[in-house]
Amino acid sequence: xxxxxxxxxxxxxxxxxxxxxxxxxxxxxxxxxxxxxxxxxxxxxxxxxxxxxxxxxxxxxxxxxxxxxxxxxxxxxxxxxxxxxxxxxxxxxxxxxxxxxxxxxxxxxxxxxxxxxxxxxxxxxxxxxxxxxxxxxxxxxxxxxxxxxxxxxxxxxxxxxxxxxxxxxxxxxxxxxxxxxxxxxxxxxxxxxxxxxxxxxxxxxxxxxxxxxxxxxxxxxxxxxxxxxxxxxxxxxxxxxxxxxxxxxxxxxxxxxxxxxxxxxxxxxxxxxxxxxxxxxxxxxxxxxxxxxxxxxxxxxxxxxxxxxxxxxxxxxxxxxxxxxxxxxxxxxxxxxxxxxxxxxxxxxxxxxxxxxxxxxxxxxxxxxxxxxxxxxxxxxxxxxxxxxxxxxxxxxxxxxxxxxxxxxxxxxxxxxxxxxxxxxxxxxxxxxxxxxxxxxxxxxxxxxxxxxxxxxxxxxxxxxxxxxxxxxxxxxxxxxxxxxx
Amino acid sequence: xxxxxxxxxxxxxxxxxxxxxxxxxxxxxxxxxxxxxxxxxxxxxxxxxxxxxxxxxxxxxxxxxxxxxxxxxxxxxxxxxxxxxxxxxxxxxxxxxxxxxxxxxxxxxxxxxxxxxxxxxxxxxxxxxxxxxxxxxxxxxxxxxxxxxxxxxxxxxxxxxxxxxxxxxxxxxxxxxxxxxxxxxxxxxxxxxxxxxxxxxxxxxxxxxxxxxxxxxxxxxxxxxxxxxxxxxxxxxxxxxxxxxxxxxxxxxxxxxxxxxxxxxxxxxxxxxxxxxxxxxxxxxxxxxxxxxxxxxxxxxxxxxxxxxxxxxxxxxxxxxxxxxxxxxxxxxxxxxxxxxxxxxxxxxxxxxxxxxxxxxxxxxxxxxxxxxxxxxxxxxxxxxxxxxxxxxxxxxxxxxxxxxxxxxxxxxxxxxxxxxxxxxxxxxxxxxxxxxxxxxxxxxxxxxxxxxxxxxxxxxxxxxxxxxxxxxxxxxxxxxxxxxxxxxxxxxxxxxxxxxxxxxxxx
Numbered sequence: 001x002x003x004x005x006x007x008x009x010x011x012x013x014x015x016x017x018x019x020x021x022x023x024x025x026x027x028x029x030x031x032x033x034x035x036x037x038x039x040x041x042x043x044x045x046x047x048x049x050x051x052x053x054x055x056x057x058x059x060x061x062x063x064x065x066x067x068x069x070x071x072x073x074x075x076x077x078x079x080x081x082x083x084x085x086x087x088x089x090x091x092x093x094x095x096x097x098x099x100x101x102x103x104x105x106x107x108x109x110x111x112x113x114x115x116x117x118x119x120x121x122x123x124x125x126x127x128x129x130x131x132x133x134x135x136x137x138x139x140x141x142x143x144x145x146x147x148x149x150x151x152x153x154x155x156x157x158x159x160x161x162x163x164x165x166x167x168x169x170x171x172x173x174x175x176x177x178x179x180x181x182x183x184x185x186x187x188x189x190x191x192x193x194x195x196x197x198x199x200x201x202x203x204x205x206x207x208x209x210x211x212x213x214x215x216x217x218x219x220x221x222x223x224x225x226x227x228x229x230x231x232x233x234x235x236x237x238x239x240x241x242x243x244x245x246x247x248x249x250x251x252x253x254x255x256x257x258x259x260x261x262x263x264x265x266x267x268x269x270x271x272x273x274x275x276x277x278x279x280x281x282x283x284x285x286x287x288x289x290x291x292x293x294x295x296x297x298x299x300x301x302x303x304x305x306x307x308x309x310x311x312x313x314x315x316x317x318x319x320x321x322x323x324x325x326x327x328x329x330x331x332x333x334x335x336x337x338x339x340x341x342x343x344x345x346x347x348x349x350x351x352x353x354x355x356x357x358x359x360x361x362x363x364x365x366x367x368x369x370x371x372x373x374x375x376x377x378x379x380x381x382x383x384x385x386x387x388x389x390x391x392x393x394x395x396x397x398x399x400x401x402x403x404x405x406x407x408x409x410x411x412x413x414x415x416x417x418x419x420x421x422x423x424x425x426x427x428x429x430x431x432x433x434x435x436x437x438x439x440x441x442x443x444x445x446x447x448x449x450x451x452x453x454x455x456x457x458x459x460x461x462x463x464x465x466x467x468x469x470x471x472x473x474x475x476x477x478x479x480x481x482x483x484x485x486x
Numbered sequence: 487x488x489x490x491x492x493x494x495x496x497x498x499x500x501x502x503x504x505x506x507x508x509x510x511x512x513x514x515x516x517x518x519x520x521x522x523x524x525x526x527x528x529x530x531x532x533x534x535x536x537x538x539x540x541x542x543x544x545x546x547x548x549x550x551x552x553x554x555x556x557x558x559x560x561x562x563x564x565x566x567x568x569x570x571x572x573x574x575x576x577x578x579x580x581x582x583x584x585x586x587x588x589x590x591x592x593x594x595x596x597x598x599x600x601x602x603x604x605x606x607x608x609x610x611x612x613x614x615x616x617x618x619x620x621x622x623x624x625x626x627x628x629x630x631x632x633x634x635x636x637x638x639x640x641x642x643x644x645x646x647x648x649x650x651x652x653x654x655x656x657x658x659x660x661x662x663x664x665x666x667x668x669x670x671x672x673x674x675x676x677x678x679x680x681x682x683x684x685x686x687x688x689x690x691x692x693x694x695x696x697x698x699x700x701x702x703x704x705x706x707x708x709x710x711x712x713x714x715x716x717x718x719x720x721x722x723x724x725x726x727x728x729x730x731x732x733x734x735x736x737x738x739x740x741x742x743x744x745x746x747x748x749x750x751x752x753x754x755x756x757x758x759x760x761x762x763x764x765x766x767x768x769x770x771x772x773x774x775x776x777x778x779x780x781x782x783x784x785x786x787x788x789x790x791x792x793x794x795x796x797x798x799x800x801x802x803x804x805x806x807x808x809x810x811x812x813x814x815x816x817x818x819x820x821x822x823x824x825x826x827x828x829x830x831x832x833x834x835x836x837x838x839x840x841x842x843x844x845x846x847x848x849x850x851x852x853x854x855x856x857x858x859x860x861x862x863x864x865x866x867x868x869x870x871x872x873x874x875x876x877x878x879x880x881x882x883x884x885x886x887x888x889x890x891x892x893x894x895x896x897x898x899x900x901x902x903x904x905x906x907x908x909x910x911x912x913x914x915x916x917x918x919x920x921x922x923x924x925x926x927x928x929x930x931x932x933x934x935x936x937x938x939x940x941x942x943x944x945x946x947x948x949x950x951x952x953x954x955x956x957x958x959x960x961x962x963x964x965x966x967x968x969x970x971x972x973x974x975x976x977x978x979x980x981x982x983x984x985x986x987x988x989x990x991x992x993x994x
Contacts, residue, residue: 293862293864294862294864295856295858295859295862295864296858296859296862297858297859298864311849313849313870313872313873313874314848314849314873315873316845316873316879316880317845317847317848317849317873317879318845318846318847319796319846319847319848320796320847320848320849337815337816337817338817339816340816341810341812341813341816343866343921345864345866348794350794350796351794351795351796354792354793354794354795355794356791356792356793356794356797356865357864357865357866358853358865358867358868359866359867359868360866360867360921360922362812362921364812365812365813365814365815365816366812371815371816372815413851413868413870414868
């Protein structure tokens with residue numbers, strides 16, 4: 001017994017030593033904010049929770065930010081209790097002084113102490129009842145994923161006091177980024193179903209009446225459906241959710257893959273919604289317009305459409321002046337660049353049956369020695385809200401340890417960085433670690449996970465490693481690229 | 487009437503002045519009354535200097551190729567056919583008018599190129615005549631040739647492929663006609679170390695559904711050509727069905743055990759990567775390994791990338807094993823790349839061809855296609871000359887890419903590519919970061935008395951302008967750069983200067 005205790009004590013000492021060494025090393029890597037043409041307006045610590053996705057909605061004259069969190073626990077400062085990471089709800093009407101209104105905690109399977117994507121409540125989408133065909137016009141609704149198992153519908157009309165009103169889906173094996181069309185109620189829910197061959201697919205729901213979810217069909221790439229021959233892995237071109245252009249555009253741009261070997265799929269929305277739902281290879285293929293393989297090294301995690309772009313350089317050409325593009329982003333996964341370089345790629349989809357890559361954007365590694373800063377370096381996702389202030393002009397990309405990068409996209413053949421903001425690390429920032437020669441070393445760095453904009457032009461960035469939410473605005477020449485003169 | 491003429495002359499003077507200072511665009515419309523408008527009479531350049539010049543007897547030029555032959559450097563230039571106005575040009579050496587064919591120019595002293603011979607080509611205008619393609623091999627490199635000789639493989643207009651003995655460049659003699667009776671030919675490739683030749687030829691006589699496919703020959707003994715097989719994309723073979731026939735082959739480039747084929751010069755571009763060994767040996771599972779079946783055509787194909795319908799794949803120039811400086815700090819856990827060593831990537835420089843005058847078409851540009859994962863080629867970056875930088879759409883003639891250099895000598899390979907950009911002359915692009923190609927130099931020659939007009943139809947009438955039409959570019963092993971003009975302006979021999987020169991590898 002004594003021997004064991006000594007061993008335990010020794011191990012505890014070793015851990016303490018390792019922790020203090022890590023802390024010492026982390027301290028050396030504390031960063032100050034670094035910015036170009038972007039300025040901090042306001043900040044919330046999000047109670048020190050790991051954040052995945054912010055969504056900002058104007059709600060009866062107030063501006064409310066909903067932030068989906070990844071797993072973990074933290075004390076809710078509003079009630080003093082330790083709560084499993086769920087959804088943060090903030091009033092950002094005054095962006096200089098964001099007010100934390102509510103933490104919608106997770107419990108049970110969703111409450112896992114290890115950080116990560118299988119726990120917490122990653123995805124959040126909010127629609128106004130007045131937009132939804134069968135919603136209560138006075139109400140606001142929030143669709144969120146909970147852990148790996150559940151998709152829930154909440155009434156958030158009073159953001160201080162949300163109420164759960166429906167379970168959209170449960171007994172799932174994975175969840176991820178959802179897309180909810182507020183004008184039709186159609187939702188593309190990123191779920192895992194036990195009988196499908198890959199971890200994540202898309203479930204198409206009619207949520208026009210938020211309390212009466214109707215499943216339309218399950219969707220994935222041919223070969224991922226139940227009964228298909230086993231693919232090389234359960235992560236084989238994992239679904240990562242679509243960007244929908246709604247009934248007007250009638251297109252869905254799906255990204256697939258997480259660790260390379262990804263694909264961009266262009267889908268006819270109408271055919272997807274009305275086609276025969278049985279998941280046969282033929283039925284899965286019938287709404288597909290094109291599938292572009294991204295190669296061994298790139299996955300397609302985020303997609304952002306730039307349609308109907310007039311190319312200034314082509315002004316004098318008689319043909320091909322107006323073009324359509326999709327920005328596709330992989331996800332940097334490994335800390336300290338222990339992976340293939342991941343970059344944003346511009347795909348020309350003017351001739352949508354034959355999409356072709358035409359350009360790329362990378363943050364210069366040397367400009368910030370990002371590979372040695374700690375944590376991931378590379379793109380993750382863009383803003384998804386298409387406000388006229390920024391759409392077709394500026395796109396914001398979450399670039400992990402390089403913060404948020406503002407890109408001038410007016411000429412998609414030649415994307416230009418016009419601004420960036422890398423917040424300072426703080427007391428909440430969790431170190432990011434790598435193993436080298438059997439030893440672990442950790443560094444404390446920003447891990448900007450996602451970025452979103454609101455219709456006032458404020459930019460919201462959230463941190464995967466607990467640094468919180470920074471509300472930003474463009475300044476200087478970058479602000480001139482945006483369209484604020486309404 | 488008289489007054490009007492004087493005014494026009496005045497405008498000409500003004501236009502010349504404005505063209506010289508780059509302010510051309512605003513006055514183009516004012517000059518439209520004139521039947522023929524001259525573009526810049528002045529050279530425009532950045533980081534490039536003219537070393538020497540030859541007028542190539544005023545012939546419309548396509549492919550230049552510079553070959554070291556003993557102690558001499560000989561430039562072979564393939565020509566397009568003549569024009570309706572001047573079907574034949576005068577050759578002072580023979581004192582006769584001759585159909586455009588092949589120019590042989592001694593460029594040992596690049597400052598003073600010496601025109602040594604013209605081999606007449608076929609009658610016919612533009613691409614319908616002449617002898618546009620040239621490839622040259624030494625007998626000492628070819629497995630079964632006379633070691634003392636040098637051989638020229640050229641197209642005979644649209645009808646044939648010929649081999650000439652050019653050991654004495656002043657006196658070329660026809661050695662063999664490899665194949666004749668065709669109605670189209672184009673950009674060939676000849677491997678000097680094996681003698682294998684890929685001859686772009688009319689497929690129609692043998693019922694192929696394309697005017698340009700590849701006839702592969704063993705020319706290791708140039709006197710005794712041996713036919714190996716026909717090759718094209720699936721869908722182009724005899725008996726294939728369907729309306730969606732892929733575009734014609736433009737030409738291949740060989741590197742290692744791969745043949746990089748480009749199909750579709752200006753639209754419907756397809757890049758095809760082919761396993762050379764499988765291509766030459768054929769499908770062992772087939773009774774007749776070279777029979778033109780879909781299966782046999784697919785057998786050697788590693789991959790294909792279909793560009794979008796409005797761009798072609800005119801030249802597919804492989805740039806393999808590039809160390810990407812931006813990737814220096816990246817490494818994988820699997821040990822595929824070691825820490826501190828840049829990841830290596832393989833690329834194709836792909837250009838497609840502008841064919842319409844004054845931008846009456848889509849903009850044609852250069853693409854970098856990442857073929858590191860060669861089963862999934864993926865285009866990742868582009869380079870274009872900004873139209874506004876020279877008001878090129880108003881200058882006359884074509885504006886856009888045509889072709890790249892194809893030489894893989896150590897001075898420029900993996901560092902700089904030279905792109906013929908028609909009325910924007912030669913553009914030199916730094917590709918050391920293939921994800922971000924950048925222009926470092928350019929040279930647009932002045933037009934001269936030989937430069938032929940280029941017309942567009944305006945309200946049913948021809949409106950013509952005279953502009954440079956840089957058609958092709960090549961480099962030699964000394965680092966000289968040769969550009970030739972489709973509109974007959976001649977051949978300019980150039981060198982890099984300033985910061986652009988320091989990118990090249992002249993240190994040896």
